[in-house]
Amino acid sequence: MRIQLVLVVILVTKLASSATSKKPKGVVGRCGLDDEGKAGLIASPNFPHANYPPDSVCNYTVTVAENSVIKFEFLYMDMEDGPTQKLSGCYADYVVITEDDNEESTMVGNQRFCGYDTPFNPVLTKGNKAYIWFRSDDTIEKEGFVIRWKAVQAPRETFACDFESRNGYCSGWRQLEPRSTIRWKVNRGQTRSSRRHWVTGPWYDHTKNNIGGSYVFAEATGMRQGDVTTLISPYFSMMKTERYCLSFWYHMYGSGIGTFAIYEVQTDGAQDPRFPLRGINIFLEAGEKGKSWQEGKLTLNRRAVPMRFIFEATRGNSYKGDIAIDDITITEDECQEPK
Structure with missing residues (x-):
């Protein structure tokens, strides 16, 4: 009986630590945020103290200087479902980044973001404003996400493209x-x-x-x-x-x-x-x-x-x-x- 109990504890511990990277310190999540400046962090509601709520509908906006674009880096991710890299599509809980005030418009990175074991490459906007949409369904809530944003100079467009440089098309495509x-x-x-x-x-x-x-x-x-x-x-x-x-x-x-x-x-x-x-x-x-x-x-x-x-x-x-x-x-x- 003792052996069975130890095995259960080990399995649960492994599952709990399966999210991408470690939790960033000093980050407190919220549902919705309008931010501007040179850099910042966005985290899901209840982070890092509890799982995000079911049926979450959270909208965030980020604005930087007009001559800059926005770089998004995914520091932490522990969400239900899997992304396209896992042959899924984040149909349950997900984060979407767009450059229009419309969740259905073209996605920055050309995908939804979710899951717990997929390391995403940084993605870049083409303009100086972005909209971040977080949605969750009514089942299976997890720890959530932390995204770092930063104002950067727009990358030089390049015709040659092997689709390896980041999650999305090559710059200019x-x-x-x-x-x-x-x-x-x-x-x-x-x-x-x-x-x-x-x-x-x-x-x-x-x-x-x-x-x-x-x-x-x-x-x-x-x-x-x-x-x-x-x-x-x-x-x-x-x-x-x-x-x-x-x-x-x-x-x-x-x-x-x-x-x-x-x-x-x-x-x-x-x-x-x-x-x-x-x-x-x-x-x-x-x-x-x-x-x-x-x-x-x-x-x-x-x-x-x-x-x-x-x-x-x-x-x-x-x-x-x-x-x-x-x-x-x-x-x-x-x-x-x-x-």
């Missing part, structure tokens, strides 16, 4: 609204549709080819046939040489795969009639392409003005239609055939 009905999601490992059996999406990313590497994918589960997701690049100047090579890797495995297309656009509004909002189609693939990552290379001519590129996935006829992309670059000179 963004979801194109309002054209997108679904989103490119940052992911590691298999997609949610392949939890039990590999039916769609990649096994790993292309960059690292392991569970630690990230890529983005357009999830077909829960979406309708014909739904579209679009990712637009920052501007890139193609005025230095006569030829450029746009290189990328894409993954189209599954019996329900739709289409993957790339468009070249001059601006968001596209004043030049040769480059409408949708842009000029420069690449198109449809249907299943196997379980391996496919390399795409496009030779582009010199342009008189900076250009952007839209990467667009269209949902096919079933949930077995996840489309993924990774490792996007542009180099000077025309493309060379793989050796």
